[in-house]
Amino acid sequence: MAEILEAQVEALLNVEKQMRNANEVAETKKAVCNILSLCFEARAWKMLNDQIVLLSKRRGQLKQAVTAIVQQAMQYIDQTPDLETRIELIKTLNTVSAGKIYVEIERARLIKSLAKIKEEQGLIDEAAELMQEIAVETFGAMAKTEKIAFILEQVRLCLDRQDYVRAQILSRRISPRAFEVDSSKAELKHKGDAVVEVAPADIPSLLQLKRIYYELMIRYYRHHNEYLEVCRCYKAIYGIPSVKEDPGQWIPILRKICWYLALAPHDPMQSSLLNSTLEDKNLSEIPKFKLLLKQLLTMEVILWTTLWNEFEVEFASEKNLLGGPLGEKAAEDLRQRVIEHNILVVSEYYSRISLKRFAELLCLSLQDAEKHLSDMVVSKALVAKIDRATGVVCFQVVKDSNAVLNSWSMNLEKLLGLVEKSCHQIHKETIVHKAALKV
Template sequence: MTASQEKTSSSPKKKQDDKTREEKINEIIADGGTIVKMEVDYSATCDEKLPIAESLADSGKLNEALDMLLALEKQTRTGSDTHSSGRILVLIVKLCAKAGEWNMLNEKILELTKKRSQLKMAVAKMVGECCTFLDSTPDKPTLLKLIDTLRTVTTGKIYVENERARLTHRLAKIKEEEGENQEATKLMQDLQVETYGSMERREKVELILEQMRLCLLTHDYIRCQIISKKISIRFFEDGKQDELKLKFYQYMIEQSLHDQDYLGICKHYRAVYNTGSIQADEEKKLTAMKNVVLYVVLAKYDNEQSDLIHRIEKEKILQDLPRYKQVVERFTTMELINQAGFCQQFEKELRDGVEGNQPTGVFPRNEEGDARWKDLFSRIVEHNIRIMAKYYTRISLSRMAELLALPESKAEDCLSDMVVSGAVSVKTDRLYY
């Protein structure tokens, strides 16, 4: 038995493990092309020649080493020896990177992937190895050139879709750091990671969240809303993805704030409140519930809002938030709310915080907070009109305006808006001239 035969026969377990890995990758590339059966096994030849090539490269004879490897690569490729071909491709790029020949590395990556009948799994191994060189590049231009080369050779290839997604994410981060937010967003939007069958679900969600973040950064709220639907909230139910869950709902809250969808914000904060890591932190739990309360009373009245506010009223945690419990009770009790009295009783705590408690940030002392505070008073007026509709069958506009503490014209406008929305049913008697 020769030395090469002895090496071949002494490692059957290793070859079996490698075959298992090849089969896994073949599952990925099966729908992208025909799986090629090995015709000649060059494992023994590679075991003999690869160390020689490495020695030549270490002694400064990189070109000679590459020439030897390229000749051997042609043999393994024409013989359909995927495993040996992958070993050779990986060694070629390793030697180029080790020698600091980054331009040559880019050239060899392009050259090797363009060769006729190139084996897909060998390319996948080479691309995976090249991705490990990104952190060792000497400067940013070299890094960008390598990323560009790898993205070029992975375009449209399903068997290296994961590597392409990670490279694109890294490039988008670089663009964002340079202030090119629009370019970074466009790069990420081109990734349809939800269709990647070989990518882990968590990584998919992370990349989709990154797409959402960049859309919000560039104020593309419509696209952010569309992208958010690619994530199933059932993914967060196992309690192991709290970090991603909180990030998702943070983006959804920002989206809903732009749309002034107060009921949606309330639901998102309820999801935050029901997160395990939030439940374990008393301060964060109380803050989440405060936001739930304030946004549910800010939401326009309908059947869903009415059902939600009554369920929130029954939450035991409100015993620790007496002022917020009183706010909810004001809107669930069939009594008129006095605007001046409400402001005097709650404004200080809701807008500024009291006794060392920080305000929630729902009603800050700025234009945005003032607009929400105004919306809150609109909800008070709407609540009072609904109460009048329950207690009165006939009332004059002047009396209604007096009870609402509004001018008659403003009271009439509010009433008309509620009739149009279907919140109340009203008939008015008016004189026409």
């Protein structure tokens, strides 16, 4: 059988040579495909690999023939008898396609297949290194969804190996605007640009990729405890139509949005998200969380013990819901946010307050109250000074000489305006009374 196969292959090689020299593209492609088919049908995997290399390196080989070789051989990968043969075939095709721009998409898919095998073997680092070799964002002929899926796979592998710096760099290759579907532009591109290939059937849709992207970003931001960014990611997932239509999906996500809003440090972005979330009608389905957000917006002191007793069960139950547990660190940070909220409330109502009374309002010891206040001053969330000699906290902003002079100037201007207005009114009344006396 081997001798017959070799004879058949040799005959086809002669045909391929003649067609190649005659620059007959269609016949050359047919000849090389027939050679690969013979090797595959005979299950001669070693000969198949040898012929792939041989045909691709023949003098003056046509680009179309090399493309046909790679594309046909890729169909045989899933039909290999064992893992070793599969890896050998992928590596052979990878070698043949290396450096050839006309088979760059095929090479990217081969690398992805090899990386998946490495990952299944537990070699996460090797799989990540393989995937990082390919920069699919430069591939003009690759479908948009396939590009995004490939980059997301790169990001996921980096997160799995805890390479958060590289994961962030790779994630920046995807713009959130890429997930916005414009049907008119998509139709125009489909009709007018036939060069762009159709994405494989196993590639998720654009909205599915959007959810995968934000779930990966949640993993990244949670590692760095960037609560506001995590909240924004959950907001983006919450806005996906398929999620909004299913209460089983949007209720856990809305809970997470509320939690991470409560955990995020106070700033203008957090306040904006807090107000917009409170306006959401779906929040009425989870009244406890609506109450939590209202408490954070109301300028009143929140008692930590009362709040924790009310929400401790809800906090613990998050581990059984979408997105996983919040963790012990989150519980500590929640207490920190409540203390910061209380300090801001006190600063709104008092310009000066004794440190002892300040600590009583916060339900903290003197040392803890002073520490938390100092941290907020250092982070520029608040302007305050502590006079330790007298034990007084001052929330008034100390003005420089220019600010004081400007304030005096404005006050004098207002005073002179009032005097002028009063004089005008007196003069008016005098004239009216004189006219009345004359009459």
